[in-house]
Amino acid sequence: MKQTLLALLFVLGSFHLSAQSLTGTNGLFKIPSAYVAPDGHSYIGASFYPKGYYELYGNGNRFTGMPTFITLSFYDRVEFMFRYTHQLGQVVSFETGYFPDRMFTVRYRLVNEGYNYPAITIGLHDFSEAFGGTTVLPNFYASYLVSSKTFETPDLIFGTTLGYGFDLTDSYNPPLFEGFFTGVEVTFTHFPYVTLVAEYDSESFNAALKTTVLGHLHFAVGLLDMQALSGFFTYRFNLSNR
Amino acid sequence: MRVFFIYALLSFGLYTAHAQQSTIVQSLAEQGFENVAAVQKGVDLYITYENNLYRFEAKGLANIIAQLTDTDLSPYERVHFLLRSQDIPMALATLSINDLNAYKSGLIDRYTLASSMQFSIEIERAEGYFKEAERENLSFYKIDVPVGVRVDYALGDIRDGFQSRTYVNSRVLSTFGRGTEFEFDFLNIVQNDIPGRAISSPVTMKVTQSARFGQNTFLSASLGYLPQGKFGLYTRFRNYLDQERFYLELIYGVTRTGYLDQNWVVQNNRNSDALWQAIFNYRWNKYDTDINLAYGTFAAADLGYKFQVQRQFNEVYFSLFYSRTDLASAGSFNSEEPAIIGFSLTVPFGQSKFMKPGRFRARTEDQFYLLYRYSGFSFSGLDVMFANDIFSDIREFYPEVLRKGLMKHLK
Numbered sequence: 020m021k022q023t024l025l026a027l028l029f030v031l032g033s034f035h036l037s038a039q040s041l042t043g044t045n046g047l048f049k050i051p052s053a054y055v056a057p058d059g060h061s062y063i064g065a066s067f068y069p070k071g072y073y074e075l076y077g078n079g080n081r082f083t084g085m086p087t088f089i090t091l092s093f094y095d096r097v098e099f100m101f102r103y104t105h106q107l108g109q110v111v112s113f114e115t116g117y118f119p120d121r122m123f124t125v126r127y128r129l130v131n132e133g134y135n136y137p138a139i140t141i142g143l144h145d146f147s148e149a150f151g152g153t154t155v156l157p158n159f160y161a162s163y164l165v166s167s168k169t170f171e172t173p174d175l176i177f178g179t180t181l182g183y184g185f186d187l188t189d190s191y192n193p194p195l196f197e198g199f200f201t202g203v204e205v206t207f208t209h210f211p212y213v214t215l216v217a218e219y220d221s222e223s224f225n226a227a228l229k230t231t232v233l234g235h236l237h238f239a240v241g242l243l244d245m246q247a248l249s250g251f252f253t254y255r256f257n258l259s260n261r
Numbered sequence: 262m263r264v265f266f267i268y269a270l271l272s273f274g275l276y277t278a279h280a281q282q283s284t285i286v287q288s289l290a291e292q293g294f295e296n297v298a299a300v301q302k303g304v305d306l307y308i309t310y311e312n313n314l315y316r317f318e319a320k321g322l323a324n325i326i327a328q329l330t331d332t333d334l335s336p337y338e339r340v341h342f343l344l345r346s347q348d349i350p351m352a353l354a355t356l357s358i359n360d361l362n363a364y365k366s367g368l369i370d371r372y373t374l375a376s377s378m379q380f381s382i383e384i385e386r387a388e389g390y391f392k393e394a395e396r397e398n399l400s401f402y403k404i405d406v407p408v409g410v411r412v413d414y415a416l417g418d419i420r421d422g423f424q425s426r427t428y429v430n431s432r433v434l435s436t437f438g439r440g441t442e443f444e445f446d447f448l449n450i451v452q453n454d455i456p457g458r459a460i461s462s463p464v465t466m467k468v469t470q471s472a473r474f475g476q477n478t479f480l481s482a483s484l485g486y487l488p489q490g491k492f493g494l495y496t497r498f499r500n501y502l503d504q505e506r507f508y509l510e511l512i513y514g515v516t517r518t519g520y521l522d523q524n525w526v527v528q529n530n531r532n533s534d535a536l537w538q539a540i541f542n543y544r545w546n547k548y549d550t551d552i553n554l555a556y557g558t559f560a561a562a563d564l565g566y567k568f569q570v571q572r573q574f575n576e577v578y579f580s581l582f583y584s585r586t587d588l589a590s591a592g593s594f595n596s597e598e599p600a601i602i603g604f605s606l607t608v609p610f611g612q613s614k615f616m617k618p619g620r621f622r623a624r625t626e627d628q629f630y631l632l633y634r635y636s637g638f639s640f641s642g643l644d645v646m647f648a649n650d651i652f653s654d655i656r657e658f659y660p661e662v663l664r665k666g667l668m669k670h671l672k
Contacts, residue, residue, distance in 0.1 A: 258574035
């Protein structure tokens, strides 16, 4: 029975654990990491923000949010994401004044991870304003530097992340990450199907559990501010020959 | 007597080699490869062919190499493949017989084999060998009918956030001679919730002459009813430098704007436009990336520039662009934007291997194209569409694309 269970887990799971985050970029649960997927690796996915944890300009935070995104990685260093963020239960009309939010994100890994030093990445979320003003207000703007380093012991794999978010605009909306954010991912070497996440997103503490199914489907479920249920799923595919 | 034996042996050797070339040519032609010929030059075997059988050029070449593993090629040291498109020679691939034998016996894998091959867009010498060669299964006077799906969409209308129009398109393509092609494209609307004029009608009816000159220079001229509602002439001139690494392209066109309605009557025929554009492209081969700067007039006769970075993954193309022209773009909530950013995605569509080309063949389209413009309420910076010409699939013939494609598709 135990063997059958292990075999089933082996088929369903994968040693390559989920790497995306709620925002659609590579990350832990809500915060981004410095890791960028290999060239050609791409993700399509959706995430879920509970009421009160997501705000769209003009519509407040009375609705649950569902970002849907496509994330592509290039040159082993660049990550590009296009995201459409929906407010569930809202109707697009003149009366509601609601329209889904579109945004681009680009991230560039400045330094590859070495034996003694972390990977370092610069990220710019919802940046289209900077290129000629293509939206009235960026709702999910963020700019940050983030570093990540993974440590391994015979029994555990620790992924650590430390970043700093700053505001480069005079936007009405506060940036998604302002100040320090940090987090840790823990995977048990002998049971590598699940990763546990604990993080501080510059405002609140979050915790999550992530897993991968059939090598391509990633799921995460967690608590924002340690109280509101949230999660995401992504499908990973590879466009390159590698 | 000795002279007689030497003569007989030589004759037999030549006869055997000739018979072998003939067998290879016949085999490729029977499978559906077109404009096939083979010639021997010393210890080198040259094979030329046109692939309209596989959607992706590298896959066609991979299949031919796989067949050669079952052929006795002992008289030769190298095999050269001269790949054609509309009978125009496009690229040369060279394979060492020793490497092929090593691959056949499992000593090297497909990555090593593809890495050891040489590829080039320098084809003039090889093409010269085929001047007298008789080609099998010519690609001329055949009718190809690719059928595909296209989608137009509009985002941002506060009354209806996502509006779409779906077409089933059927094209008719036929090559009459080297580089001479007729194209007809009919769009049939099968679903529509975008307001405004929309009729199922012809969108392209043109004749294109493409040609290749010395020093890796290509030219195409299209005359007739062109995409995006233009009647007139488009010419494109492109010169490659340092293989596919750099190219300079000049475009010139003289058109009138209008369209053919469902009764094939010309409507809304307005003033003529002169289109011109200069394009500089750098190809980053390591990552099959084109870095492209275009300056000139765009589809709406607006003057400006467009900067584009396009990453190619075999048959998938992903492009990011930024353009700025003298035609202002409308953004969200009626704001006027000075520039447009966006992306496009081209993915393969339908069959990867088609039926053998015959007098008439229906097949699926090669690609599905999706364009996303962040502030897309105007025609500012729209690319001119040329429909089918020699440049349509030219990137499939790039040396590094062929090499990487073989790494993927060699069996």
